[in-house]
Amino acid sequence: MIITAQKPLEEILNSLSPYNSILIAGCDGCTQPPRGLKEANILAQLLGLAGKQRGKSFKFKVITVPKQCDSFLAATSLKPEIEGIDAILSLGCGVGVQTITEVLPDLIVLPAQNALFIGGENREEDVLLERCAACGDCLLEYTGGICPIARCAKHLLNGPCGGSQDGKCEVSPDRPCAWQQIIERLSKMGRLDKLEEIKPPRNWNLNLAQRKSQG
Amino acid sequence: MSSISQEVALHLNEEYCSSCSICASLCPFEAIKKDPQTGKTTLEIEKCQVCGICYSACPAQALSIGYYDADSLFRYLERARKEYDSDRLLIMCKGVAPDFKLAGELLGISKFIPLSVPCVGRLPEDLFLRTLTKLEVKKIYLLVCEEDFCRFEKGSRITGRKIRALNLLLEQFGYGEEVISLKRYTPKVKADRDKCIKCGNCVFYCPYESAKLVGSEAAKFNLDSCRGCGLCIALCPAMALELENWEGEFISASISRLASQIKEPKILIFRCQWAAFPPLDGEFSENVGIIDLPCAGRVDTLHILEALGKGIKGILIAACPEDECKLKRGSKEARRSVEALKERLGQIGLGERLHFCSVAPRYPQSFNQELERFKVEIERSQG
Numbered sequence: 001m002i003i004t005a006q007k008p009l010e011e012i013l014n015s016l017s018p019y020n021s022i023l024i025a026g027c028d029g030c031t032q033p034p035r036g037l038k039e040a041n042i043l044a045q046l047l048g049l050a051g052k053q054r055g056k057s058f059k060f061k062v063i064t065v066p067k068q069c070d071s072f073l074a075a076t077s078l079k080p081e082i083e084g085i086d087a088i089l090s091l092g093c094g095v096g097v098q099t100i101t102e103v104l105p106d107l108i109v110l111p112a113q114n115a116l117f118i119g120g121e122n123r124e125e126d127v128l129l130e131r132c133a134a135c136g137d138c139l140l141e142y143t144g145g146i147c148p149i150a151r152c153a154k155h156l157l158n159g160p161c162g163g164s165q166d167g168k169c170e171v172s173p174d175r176p177c178a179w180q181q182i183i184e185r186l187s188k189m190g191r192l193d194k195l196e197e198i199k200p201p202r203n204w205n206l207n208l209a210q211r212k213s214q215g
Numbered sequence: 216m217s218s219i220s221q222e223v224a225l226h227l228n229e230e231y232c233s234s235c236s237i238c239a240s241l242c243p244f245e246a247i248k249k250d251p252q253t254g255k256t257t258l259e260i261e262k263c264q265v266c267g268i269c270y271s272a273c274p275a276q277a278l279s280i281g282y283y284d285a286d287s288l289f290r291y292l293e294r295a296r297k298e299y300d301s302d303r304l305l306i307m308c309k310g311v312a313p314d315f316k317l318a319g320e321l322l323g324i325s326k327f328i329p330l331s332v333p334c335v336g337r338l339p340e341d342l343f344l345r346t347l348t349k350l351e352v353k354k355i356y357l358l359v360c361e362e363d364f365c366r367f368e369k370g371s372r373i374t375g376r377k378i379r380a381l382n383l384l385l386e387q388f389g390y391g392e393e394v395i396s397l398k399r400y401t402p403k404v405k406a407d408r409d410k411c412i413k414c415g416n417c418v419f420y421c422p423y424e425s426a427k428l429v430g431s432e433a434a435k436f437n438l439d440s441c442r443g444c445g446l447c448i449a450l451c452p453a454m455a456l457e458l459e460n461w462e463g464e465f466i467s468a469s470i471s472r473l474a475s476q477i478k479e480p481k482i483l484i485f486r487c488q489w490a491a492f493p494p495l496d497g498e499f500s501e502n503v504g505i506i507d508l509p510c511a512g513r514v515d516t517l518h519i520l521e522a523l524g525k526g527i528k529g530i531l532i533a534a535c536p537e538d539e540c541k542l543k544r545g546s547k548e549a550r551r552s553v554e555a556l557k558e559r560l561g562q563i564g565l566g567e568r569l570h571f572c573s574v575a576p577r578y579p580q581s582f583n584q585e586l587e588r589f590k591v592e593i594e595r596s597q598g
Contacts, residue, residue, distance in 0.1 A: 009562040028412040034452035036412055038517065041454070045520035050563040064453075123419050 001030040001120070002093040003128045004113035006043075012089070013050055015110045016058065019086035024112075025078065025100070026064035027092035032121055032128060035091035035113065037064040043091065043112060061085065068096025075103040082107060118150075136206030142194045144185035151178035157202060221578050224265045224281035227258040231277035238269035238278065243368035264539065265492070265576040266367035267337020271377075281579050282492045283332050285342045291495045295328045296350045303327040304346060307358040308335050309488050310366050311400050312460040313507060318358050321400060327356070333492045333576075335359045336370025343381055343395060354394060361401040364442045366489055366541040371399065402443040402459035402509065408433035410455035417447035417456065422543035444542035445513030449552065461509055466518050473504030474525035480597045482590060483522045486533040487511040487549075489541050490574050491582035503586065511535065512545025516556050519569065523560075529568050529593035533582060536573045546573065567596055 016022060026040035033039075044060040051058045065077040068090060078088070078100065087108040090097045093115035101109045117130040133150040139157075140147060149155045153163075153171040159179030163170030167180045186192045227247070234256050236249040246262035247269055249255070270280040292304070305327040307318050315329045332338065335357060346352045357378065365371035378395050385394045404425070411433035417426035418434065425441040428434050433455075448456040448463075457463060473483060478501045488507040498505060504527075508514060511534030519530050532553050540546035553571040560566045570592075572585040 006559075009559065013563075028453065034412065034414045034416070036414075036452040037410075037454045038452045042516055042520060045517065045524055046559060046563065049520070049523055049560075049565060053563065053565075 001032040001118070002095075003116045003119040003130075004031050004033075004035065004093055005116055007112055007114055009046060009050055012043075012110075012112055013047065013054070016047065016087065016089065017056070019108065020057075021059045021061075021084055021086045023061045023063065023078070023081055023085045023088045025068065025088055025090050025092070025096075026062070027068040027090070027096050028064050029067035029069060029092065029096070031091070031093055031096075031113070032119070037062070040064055040091055043089070065092070065096075068092035069099050071099050071103050074099045078104060137203065142197070142199075143182045144189060144191065144194075146178055146182045146185060148178050148182060151176075151181075222281075222580050223260045223263075224577050224579050225258065225260065225263050225270070226279045227256065228277045228279065229255070231275045232256050233275050233277075235274065237272050237274065241268050241272050241369060241373065243268065243370075260577055263577045264367060264489070264541075266334050266370055268334075268367065268370055268373060271337050271339040272373075280337065282576065283337055283495065285339050287495055288330070288332075288338070288342055289345055292328065292330065292346055292350055292352075295330070296352065299326070299328045301326045301328050302351060302353040303356065304330065304352045304354070305356045305358065306330045306332060306335060306338070308360050308371070309333050309507070310360045310509065311358050312402065313465070317460055318356075321358065321398060322356050324356065328352070333488065334365070334367045334370040335374045336365070336367055338374065338377075340377060340381055343378075347385070347390065347394065354396070357395060357397040359397060359399055361399045364401045402461065403438045403441045404436050404443070404445075404447060405457045405459060406434065406436055407455045407457075408435075410453045412453045412455075414452055416450045416452065420446050420450050420544070420548060422446070422545075442542060444510040444545050445508065446510070446542070446545050446548055449513055449515045450548070458509065458513060461513055463515070463518075466506060466508075466515070467521060469506050470518060470522045470525060470527075473506070474522065474527055477504045478502045480528040480593050481526060482529045482531065482586075482593060483527045484531045484533060484586065485511075485514050485518070486582075487535055487546070490533050490535045490576065492576050503590070510540070510542040510545035511549035512540075512542060514549045514553065516552055519553075519556060523565065523568065528597055529570070529589060531586060531589045532569075532571045533574050533585065534571065536575055539575060567592065 024040045024044050026036045028036045040062045044062050063081055066073050068074050087110055088100055089110050089112050090100055091112050097109050097111045118132040118134060119128050119130045121128050130150050135149045152159055153169050160177050164177040164180055167177055169175040169177045186194060234254055236256055239247045239249045239256055244262045244264050246259050248257055250257055265282060267280050270278045305318055309331050319325050359371045359374060362372045378397050382393055382395055386392055413428055415428055418428050423440045423442055425437045426434050426447060443458055445458040448458050480502060482503045484505045486505055486507050487510055514532055522530055534546040534549050537547045550571055557566050557569045560569055570589050574581045574585055
């Protein structure tokens with residue numbers, strides 16, 4: 001899922017300041033924490049309160065889109081709602097904002113979130129963690145289900161490096177060394193030989209250019 | 216603050232106590248114990264939740280209780296008998312519903328004397344007898360929580376037994392059959408499965424494993440285990456859930472009503488109904504409105520914001536201490552949500568308008584003290 005964080009309210013307010021009638025669009029897709037109907041309503045209330053303090057009275061309309069990143073769903077959900085709307089405030093990730101911009105080219109579309117990474121939610125520890133770098137050439141088979149591209153600070157393919165101390169990465173004492181984890185896991189599963197296989201150099205081009213894939 | 220000097224809601228009068236230890240055997244919270252060495256009964260007030268089960272069971276009347284004691288209840292009933300001009304009494308546990316609308320519907324009656332109590336376990340037999348004999352009440356209806364879901368564990372079950380015995384007695388004395396009728400009911404979650412986005416919040420947060428997500432289907436709820444804490448409802452990002460009797464619309468309507476009724480600077484309290492019990496005659500303060508919720512877990516970010524939008528200047532959330540939450544994690548999650556909202560309100564300079572506090576009914580003053588402190592802060596911030 002795409003992990004997002006709400007932009008500071010001040011920043012959102014500044015971006016909304018030229019507009020009066022605003023459609024706040026939640027996204028029921030993969031954004032985490034969920035940014036659906038409730039969050040859209042909460043944001044409308046918060047911005048309404050902040051607007052009042054600044055002597056500005058916004059008119060908000062609140063809806064949610066099943067998936068903002070789907071051009072068809074975005075268009076069919078939003079088009080019936082835009083009469084009299086000056087701007088759309090999207091609670092989706094950057095993909096959502098751009099998809100809406102494409103399907104409604106005459107409207108201003110503004111982001112309410114900063115998309116942070118592709119991650120997972122550890123509910124017990126109440127933390128969201130980056131788990132996938134969308135590198136385009138998944139190597140989890142060889143690394144025991146632990147991604148060094150997303151989880152090693154240097155994105156190394158042949159770690160651990162000299163900065164690995166007592167299972168921690170030198171970048172931060174809170175950060176586990178992904179390669180230590182990989183080797184421990186492979187040893188435990190009796191699969192350490194996976195790392196002895198000779199592989200051709202990795203094609204880093206895969207995640208450099210703007211990527212495209214057939215639907 | 217030292218708890219020793221504070222006023223407490225339950226007293227054990229050793230002079231009257233015969234150390235029969237009925238109270239100790241009934242206390243759901245092990246607050247009353249019989250000392251094996253001295254044989255004396257001792258009260259550990261720190262564990263007491265003021266359910267009143269001990270109070271209603273003590274044959275020596277050695278226990279006195281600060282809330283809803285039999286004499287205060289009888290005085291209320293004397294007044295209410297005239298005010299409501301009915302010979303039918305409806306006693307409801309607060310856990311069932313916030314008002315009597317549902318009670319009337321469930322029991323098929325419209326005219327009655329209403330009495331809402333924090334657990335029926337506190338009602339002694341003599342209160343029923345006095346009401347029937349002295350106030351010429353002809354019928355008593357009891358609407359109580361389901362036995363296993365009683366917030367005080369044993370209150371509903373003990374009351375059921377008490378009523379069976381009382382009815383037998385009353386029948387012998389010619390009062391007819393089942394003069395006191397008892398119905399059990401616990402509010403549950405209502406899910407609009409078409410709105411579910413399968414995020415899993417309800418599954419993770421439900422303290423009773425009532426919510427399940429299987430395959431690609433919308434979340435399913437097992438109503439047999441749902442205890443109606445409201446936590447999943449407050450945390451559902453799709454607004455797909457409701458709690459019976461405490462529907463979002465009902466709470467919103469209460470917010471609107473109070474926002475227009477109370478005076479400036481307007482203060483609204485969302486209170487867990489087990490954290491502090493309202494006085495029998497209701498609370499009155501010109502600038503304070505209170506909405507009692509089934510658990511702090513039902514405290515909803517959106518309702519807090521709605522209230523601020525309607526001109527409420529300060530919002531106080533009163534919850535039970537985390538380890539005393541009657542519904543496991545309601546208080547803890549409420550604190551988290553309120554803190555997160557406070558941070559967001561802080562971004563627009565309104566963080567001080569929201570305050571979370573934990574109080575327990577064993578200290579009758581603690582809720583008022585928290586409220587007074589908050590009132591002063593809000594009044595000061597309003598200049």
